[in-house]
Amino acid sequence: MPEYEDWLRQYIEYLQIEKNASPHTIHMYKNDLQEFAAFLEKEVVDGIDEIEMGVIRLYLSQLYDNGLSRRSVSRKLSSLRGFFRFIEREEGVGKSPMMDVRLPKEDQYIPQFFYEEEMEELFKAADPSTPLGQRNLAILELLYGTGIRVSECADLEMERIDFQLSTILVTGKGRKERYVPFGQYAQDALKAYIENGRSELLTKSNEKTTKVFLNNRGKAITPRGIRTILDKLVKEASLTVDIHPHKMRHSFATHLLNEGADLRSVQELLGHEHLSSTQVYTHVSKDRLRDVYLNSHPRAKK
Structure with a gap:
């Protein structure tokens, strides 16, 4: 989807220049958003304006079907939330498809340490x-x-x-x-x-x-x-x-x-x-x- 790829390129530049994000963070966001692009292509979603809450929920269910933890799913949805917030700000478009999507409650995580x-x-x-x-x-x-x-x-x-x-x-x-x-x-x-x-x-x-x-x-x-x-x-x-x-x-x-x-x-x-x-x-x-x-x-x- 050329339109999506163009927005992704702009968003990565925004993270690098304006947000001064670390290379690791940028790599992580880019990977998450490219995975979502592959999902859109598979589901034949042709334009940004066709991405709605139902599409996001379908993506969410597929992530769980693939065995991802709630922590990993939360991270990927956070990447999408930031991306669509950027598009909304730049274009002044209507309601973001992420607006009513709730992040899953994360598994309780206790760090491992040495005694x-x-x-x-x-x-x-x-x-x-x-x-x-x-x-x-x-x-x-x-x-x-x-x-x-x-x-x-x-x-x-x-x-x-x-x-x-x-x-x-x-x-x-x-x-x-x-x-x-x-x-x-x-x-x-x-x-x-x-x-x-x-x-x-x-x-x-x-x-x-x-x-x-x-x-x-x-x-x-x-x-x-x-x-x-x-x-x-x-x-x-x-x-x-x-x-x-x-x-x-x-x-x-x-x-x-x-x-x-x-x-x-x-x-x-x-x-x-x-x-x-x-x-x-x-x-x-x-x-x-x-x-x-x-x-x-x-x-x-x-």
Whole structure:
């Protein structure tokens, strides 16, 4: 549908230029809207003005038939809502086909995290006597000590580390920058890696880079490379748990909140725009709940 493709191109430009959306967000929206275009073609919907609420509901039922979770369906419908809102604003057209379509209630999601004992085993698995071991320990300490995303860790530049103030300057989603503090463990691991391991790794490549973390060829590491390192450390620590890119971030937030940090501070440290994104971490372990109860309720113990 040429008309749809033209609107899609304009919308992507709008996201890039006016909204300053991240490449990941733009890629996600584009994929969702191209999938919807394929659906329209299959259902022989020839024009934008033919897209009405019934078409959207049919698309919704097909998404569920394909086995998508409510969370995934909500995301795709959000992409459509933004797209049609853009068309409505630009054209001054009538009622959006998304106007009366309700987003499905999402499944309750509790982030997976490492317990503190598991974190200790991970730290032990990194061998600080080798350049790569020093790098791995620095990555672990920084991810757990700051809660930054794996992509933010891979993008970190040397000049953005301030050892005097113990902070790093991170570029997050939407290219928004934020200062994040780090503790003594991360400081010691970073210094040891930068002064020794990183210098040695740099000699393996003719290319000079200002990125902090390097691969075994002396080049800037990728987010996928960091994920591979984390997978390897989990195996070496003999942990019977799965790991995914955000699990260190989840652990950072969970442990802060379990120790009494306030939600607003954790929101700022994580770089969340909305508090609702941080509230998912307000779950606590059963042990923590029991401790709070025993220490707080007047009739919990004699």
